[in-house]
Amino acid sequence: MNTSGNLNGNSAGFPTNNGASAASSSERAEPMLLKGFAVSYDRTFNLGDHEFLNPAVTIQVKTHAPEGETFDLHHARERVRRMARENVRGQLLQAQGKDEVVFLGLQPPKDGCDDPVLVESVSLSLAQTVNLANLNSLTLGFTDRMDVQDVAGSPGELHMALARMWASLSANIQDEVSRAKGSGSTGAFLGLPPTAARDWTAVSGKPVMNGLKRSARSVSGANGHHRRR
Numbered sequence: 001m002n003t004s005g006n007l008n009g010n011s012a013g014f015p016t017n018n019g020a021s022a023a024s025s026s027e028r029a030e031p032m033l034l035k036g037f038a039v040s041y042d043r044t045f046n047l048g049d050h051e052f053l054n055p056a057v058t059i060q061v062k063t064h065a066p067e068g069e070t071f072d073l074h075h076a077r078e079r080v081r082r083m084a085r086e087n088v089r090g091q092l093l094q095a096q097g098k099d100e101v102v103f104l105g106l107q108p109p110k111d112g113c114d115d116p117v118l119v120e121s122v123s124l125s126l127a128q129t130v131n132l133a134n135l136n137s138l139t140l141g142f143t144d145r146m147d148v149q150d151v152a153g154s155p156g157e158l159h160m161a162l163a164r165m166w167a168s169l170s171a172n173i174q175d176e177v178s179r180a181k182g183s184g185s186t187g188a189f190l191g192l193p194p195t196a197a198r199d200w201t202a203v204s205g206k207p208v209m210n211g212l213k214r215s216a217r218s219v220s221g222a223n224g225h226h227r228r229r
Helices: 073-095 155-180
Strands: 036-042 045-048 051-063 117-133 136-147 226-228
Touching: 036 073, 036 117, 045 073, 051 073, 073 117, 073 155, 117 155, 136 155
Parallel strands: none
Antiparallel strands: 036 051, 045 051, 051 117, 117 136, 136 226
């Protein structure tokens, strides 16, 4: 919680030219009420041999605090930004064949309070430039945008949902690369991979099938993909 008592984690009052508060008798409340914000992050990694990997993520969150209640906007933004960076970093580690486990969900508030923000939707993109030899190359990409509000209340469930989304994007990339190199389809499943996993962060402790309480709703269609042109 924000100990300064200012709405949305912002300073109260309106500073004047000399830095003093415009309110003479008492501080004025923050005039803006934050409804939510989004964080976008992407990087291009050089894989060598003229090949590149470009993972990208956009995280849309909405405020989850009761109206009029103060919260630490600074810390909320830090956590969402970290979530975006870790999702992108995780794809580089996977491309490098490293076994490091990266947490893809939103870290809980450090003070243990109820989370004042809720992840509303996540858009993941994965593009790759592949060297086909003879001075030929192929750049292809896929994007999924999912409504994840049904799982956002549990950091573990959100992590599993995002892991499935990345796995689906990667499967589509590898299938197209295989076709471009003349090896035909990989035969891999190109939708959201089904999985039976237990979310140990859930309050009930009950097994969570497919990593979701309810299937994440795809804005682009039934677990479909947009192909980047």
